[in-house]
Amino acid sequence: MKYEAISAGALDESQTIGTPSTNNSLKMQLRRAERWNRTRAFLLVVPLLLFVGVTFIMPIMDMLHRSIHDPLIVDHLPKTVAALESWDRQQIPEDTTYAVLAQELVSLHKQRDLAKVAGRLNTEFSGMRSLLSKSARGLARLNAGAGLESAADTREAMIRIDARWSDIQPWAAIKNLNSRYTLSYYLAALDMHYDVSGDISAQPERRQIYKALLIKTFAMSALITVLCLLLGYPLAHLLATLPESRSNLLMIMVLLPFWTSLLVRTTSWIVLLQTEGVINDVLISIGLISERIRMVHNLFGTVIAMTHILLPFMVLPLYSVMKNISPSYMRAARSLGAKPAYAFIHIYLPQTLPGIGAGAILTFILSIGFYITPALVGGRSGQMISNFIAYHMQTSLNWGLAAALGGILLGMVLLLYFVYNRLIGINSLKVG
Amino acid sequence: MNKSDTHYVRFLNVQKTYDGENLVVKNFNLDIAQGEFVTMLGPSGSGKTTCLMMLAGFESATQGEIYIDGTPVNNLAPHKRDIGMVFQNYALFPHLTIAENLSFPLKVRKLPKSDIEQRVKRALDMIELPQVAGRRPGQLSGGQQQRVALARALVFEPKLVLMDEPLGALDKQLREQMQYEIKRLHERLGITVLYVTHDQTEALTMSDRIAVFNEGVVQQLASPTELYERPSNAFVAQFIGENNKLSGQVEQINQDSCVVSVEGCSVQALPVNIRQCGEPTTLSIRPERIQINPDASYDNRFDARVLELIYHGDHLRTRVELMNHDQFIVKVPNGAHPLAISKGDQVQVGWHRRDCRALDAMIPGRP
Ligand SMILES: Nc1ncnc2c1ncn2[C@@H]1O[C@H](COP(=O)(O)OP(=O)(O)OP(=O)(O)O)[C@@H](O)[C@H]1O
Ligand SMILES: [Mg+2]
Numbered sequence: 001m002k003y004e005a006i007s008a009g010a011l012d013e014s015q016t017i018g019t020p021s022t023n024n025s026l027k028m029q030l031r032r033a034e035r036w037n038r039t040r041a042f043l044l045v046v047p048l049l050l051f052v053g054v055t056f057i058m059p060i061m062d063m064l065h066r067s068i069h070d071p072l073i074v075d076h077l078p079k080t081v082a083a084l085e086s087w088d089r090q091q092i093p094e095d096t097t098y099a100v101l102a103q104e105l106v107s108l109h110k111q112r113d114l115a116k117v118a119g120r121l122n123t124e125f126s127g128m129r130s131l132l133s134k135s136a137r138g139l140a141r142l143n144a145g146a147g148l149e150s151a152a153d154t155r156e157a158m159i160r161i162d163a164r165w166s167d168i169q170p171w172a173a174i175k176n177l178n179s180r181y182t183l184s185y186y187l188a189a190l191d192m193h194y195d196v197s198g199d200i201s202a203q204p205e206r207r208q209i210y211k212a213l214l215i216k217t218f219a220m221s222a223l224i225t226v227l228c229l230l231l232g233y234p235l236a237h238l239l240a241t242l243p244e245s246r247s248n249l250l251m252i253m254v255l256l257p258f259w260t261s262l263l264v265r266t267t268s269w270i271v272l273l274q275t276e277g278v279i280n281d282v283l284i285s286i287g288l289i290s291e292r293i294r295m296v297h298n299l300f301g302t303v304i305a306m307t308h309i310l311l312p313f314m315v316l317p318l319y320s321v322m323k324n325i326s327p328s329y330m331r332a333a334r335s336l337g338a339k340p341a342y343a344f345i346h347i348y349l350p351q352t353l354p355g356i357g358a359g360a361i362l363t364f365i366l367s368i369g370f371y372i373t374p375a376l377v378g379g380r381s382g383q384m385i386s387n388f389i390a391y392h393m394q395t396s397l398n399w400g401l402a403a404a405l406g407g408i409l410l411g412m413v414l415l416l417y418f419v420y421n422r423l424i425g426i427n428s429l430k431v432g
Numbered sequence: 433m434n435k436s437d438t439h440y441v442r443f444l445n446v447q448k449t450y451d452g453e454n455l456v457v458k459n460f461n462l463d464i465a466q467g468e469f470v471t472m473l474g475p476s477g478s479g480k481t482t483c484l485m486m487l488a489g490f491e492s493a494t495q496g497e498i499y500i501d502g503t504p505v506n507n508l509a510p511h512k513r514d515i516g517m518v519f520q521n522y523a524l525f526p527h528l529t530i531a532e533n534l535s536f537p538l539k540v541r542k543l544p545k546s547d548i549e550q551r552v553k554r555a556l557d558m559i560e561l562p563q564v565a566g567r568r569p570g571q572l573s574g575g576q577q578q579r580v581a582l583a584r585a586l587v588f589e590p591k592l593v594l595m596d597e598p599l600g601a602l603d604k605q606l607r608e609q610m611q612y613e614i615k616r617l618h619e620r621l622g623i624t625v626l627y628v629t630h631d632q633t634e635a636l637t638m639s640d641r642i643a644v645f646n647e648g649v650v651q652q653l654a655s656p657t658e659l660y661e662r663p664s665n666a667f668v669a670q671f672i673g674e675n676n677k678l679s680g681q682v683e684q685i686n687q688d689s690c691v692v693s694v695e696g697c698s699v700q701a702l703p704v705n706i707r708q709c710g711e712p713t714t715l716s717i718r719p720e721r722i723q724i725n726p727d728a729s730y731d732n733r734f735d736a737r738v739l740e741l742i743y744h745g746d747h748l749r750t751r752v753e754l755m756n757h758d759q760f761i762v763k764v765p766n767g768a769h770p771l772a773i774s775k776g777d778q779v780q781v782g783w784h785r786r787d788c789r790a791l792d793a794m795i796p797g798r799p
Contacts, residue, residue, distance in 0.1 A: 331510070
C-alpha cells in the first residue's frame with residue numbers, strides 16, 4: 001500500500017520536471033522515500049537508547065546535579081537562613097537570629113536530624129559538628145527548665161554554652177550555604193572554600209589535597225600512556241607485519257589479559273612485586289641488589305600494574321591502523337633514497353598518528369578513572385582521584401564532594417576530547 | 433659499446449625461494465643495456481614482481497648475482513641503489529601533498545631548497561599537472577596519481593627505473609595515453625627501464641625487448657617482432673597474440689621444413705623446437721595468416737566448414753571446423769573485396785609453411 005502511494009506521488013511530480021519547483025519536489029520525494037528507512041533505523045536502536053539513557057545518561061546527570069545541589073541547610077534551617085539574609089558578616093548577628101537558630105536547633109535535635117546538618121556544616125567550618133550538638137543539647141535542657149525569656153537571653157545562653165557563638169565564623173558557615181545550588185563542593189574539590197567574608201579563597205596549606213591529587217593523577221596517567229605507547233608500538237607493528245599464522249598467536253597473547261579477571265591480574269602483581277616476592281628473590285639471588293626493594297603498595301607498583309592492564313587498549317587501535325598501511329609505502333620511501341630511520345619518521349610514523357591518538361586518548365581516559373588497581377596495589381602514594389571519589393562515596397558519605405570530583409574528571413575528559421578534536425580531528429580516530 | 437653499456441643490469445643465475453621448498457624464480461638470466469626498455473611479461477604469479485623486488489633490494493636472491501653498472505648489489509641497501517620505482521598501487525604517500533611527495537627523494541638527498549622547488553615544478557610540468565601541487569594523493573584521479581608516481585620515480589634523475597604494472601588500474605583509453613607518455617619520457621631522458629606487465633599489447637607496443645616469464649623461467653627473451661613472428665615455444669606462441677593450435681605428430685623433418693600429421697592430414701610446417709620423427713608437437717598458426725579460398729601458391733590447403741562469423745568492423749572473425757578441431761579462428765580482413773561467405777558454407781583454408789611453426793607439445797602446467 002505504502003509503496004503504491006509513493007510511486008503514485010512520484011508519477012505526479014515527474015510531470016513537473018523543468019518547472020522551478022522541481023528541486024523542491026525532488027527533495028520531498030526523497031524525504032518521503034527515506035522516511036520509512038529512517039523510522040526503521042530509529043526503531044532498531046530504541047532499546048539501546050533507552051538502556052544508555054537509563055544506565056548512563058541519567059546517572060551522570062544525577063551526579064552532576066548532586067555536585068551543585070545542596071538543599072540540606074536551606075531545608076533544615078530555613079528561618080535561620082532567612083534571618084541571616086541581611087547579615088553583613090561584620091559582627092555577630094542580631095539577637096533575634098540567635099533565637100531563631102536556637103529554636104531550629106532544638107527541634108532538629110528532637111527530630112534526630114541534627115547530625116546530618118552538623119556534619120554538612122562541619123565540612124565548611126571544622127568544629128561545627130561539636131558546636132552544634134553541644135549547643136542543641138544545652139538549649140534543649142534550658143528549654144525543659146525555665147525556658148528563655150528574650151532573644152538577648154538566648155544569645156547569652158548560647159555564648160555561655162560555647163564561647164564560639166561570639167565569633168562570626170559559625171554564622172558565616174551557615175550563611176555560606178544559604179542557597180540550594182552552590183559551588184562549594186567544586187571549590188572543595190579544588191582546595192578552595194568560601195571564607196568568613198563569603199569570598200572564594202584557598203584552603204589553608206595543610207588542608208590542601210585535591211589539587212595535588214589531580215596533578216598526580218594526570219601525571220601518572222600520562223606516564224602510563226607513554227609507557228603503553230613505547231611498549232605497544234613495536235608490538236603492534238610486529239603484529240601488523242607478521243604472516244597471519246604467527247600474528248594470530250601473538251594476538252591471542254595480547255588479548256589474553258582480557259580473558260582473566262582484572263582482580264586476578266592485579267593481585268598477581270602483588271604476588272610478583274611484594275617485598276618477599278618472586279622478583280625481589282631473583283634480584284637478590286643474582287646479586288643485583290642487596291636489600292629487598294619495595295615495589296608494590298606504592299606509585300611504582302600502580303604504574304607497572306596499570307601499564308600491563310591497559311596495554312591492549314593501546315595495541316589494538318595501533319594494530320588496526322598499521323594493518324591498513326601498505327608495506328609499499330616504506331618500500332617506496334626506501335627506493336627514493338631514504339634511510340630506514342628517515343623513512344620511518346617521515347612516512348610510517350605520520351600515517352600511524354590516528355592510531356597513536358586513539359590509543360593514547362583511550363589509555364589516558366581509562367587510567368585517570370582507574371580504581372581497582374590503585375586501590376589494591378597503590379598503598380598511600382599510589383592513590384588516584386577515583387580512590388578518593390570512592391572514599392567520599394563509601395566512607396565519609398560526602399556525596400556532593402564525590403560528585404564534584406567526578407564532575408571535574410568528566411570535564412577534564414571532555415576538554416581532552418575537545419583539544420584532540422581541534423588538533424587532529426576526532427573523525428580520524430581509529431579504535432578498531 | 434663497452435661491457436657496462438650492454439650489461440647495465442645483469443641477473444646471473446638468480447634463484448629465489450620464499451619458503452625453502454618452491455623456487456619462485458628459477459635460474460633467471462637477463463642482461464639489460466643502458467637506455468633499453470625491457471618488459472617482463474607473464475601470467476600472474478610467475479615471479480615478475482619478485483625479480484623486480486630483488487633488483488630494487490627489497491628481496492634478497494637466494495642464489496646468484498645481480499649487477500648494476502658492473503657492481504654486484506646483492507648486499508647493497510635499497511636506498512643506496514638509486515633506482516626509481518613505480519609501484520603497482522602507486523604508493524604515493526597519503527599524508528603528504530603532491531609537491532611534498534615529489535620533493536621527498538630530493539630532500540633525502542639534501543638538495544638546496546631552491547633547487548628542490550625548481551625540480552618539483554619541472555616535474556609537475558612534465559606530467560602536465562602543475563595545478564595539483566597542493567593536493568593530496570586521495571584527491572587525484574587514478575590517471576593523475578599514476579603520472580605523479582611516474583614523476584616521483586624520475587624526479588631525482590635515476591639511471592634505472594622499475595615499473596611494476598603501473599597501468600594496471602587504468603581504463604583502456606587512459607592506459608594507451610600513459611603508455612605513450614612513458615615511452616616518450618623514456619626516449620627523452622635516455623633512462624633504462626625494466627617494466628612489468630601482464631598485458632601483452634602493452635608489452636609489444638612499448639618495449640625494445642620482452643622477457644616472457646612463466647613459472648619462474650624466462651621462456652623467450654626477444655624483440656616484440658621476433659616474439660610475435662617467431663615464438664620459440666608453445667607457451668610464448670599462445671601467450672603473445674592470438675594463435676591457432678593443432679596437435680600432431682612429426683612425420684618427416686628436414687633442416688627448414690617438416691611434415692606433421694594432424695588427424696590424418698599432413699601439414700607442411702617450419703620446425704622450431706622439434707628434433708626427431710614421431711615426436712608429438714603443437715603447430716601454431718596466427719589467425720591473420722590464414723587465407724580463405726587460397727590460390728595454388730599456399731603449401732597447405734584444407735577443407736573446412738564455417739561455424740560462426742563475428743563482425744569486428746575492420747575484420748571478420750571466422751570460426752571454422754578443420755581437422756576435427758572446431759575452435760580454428762581465421763581473421764578475414766574487411767578489405768576492398770569482402771568475401772561472400774556465410775555460416776555453414778564449405779570453404780578451403782590455406783596457409784604458408786613459414787607461418788606454421790612446429791613447437792613443443794605443450795604439456796599443461798609444464799612448458
Ligand atoms: N612474500 C612472499 N612470501 C611467500 N611467497 C611469495 C611472496 N611474494 C610472492 N610469493 C609467491 O611467489 C610467486 C611469484 O610472485 P610474484 O609476486 O613475483 O608474481 P607476479 O609475477 O608479480 O604476479 P602478478 O602478475 O600477479 O603480480 C607467487 O606464487 C607468490 O605466491
Ligand atoms: Mg606482481
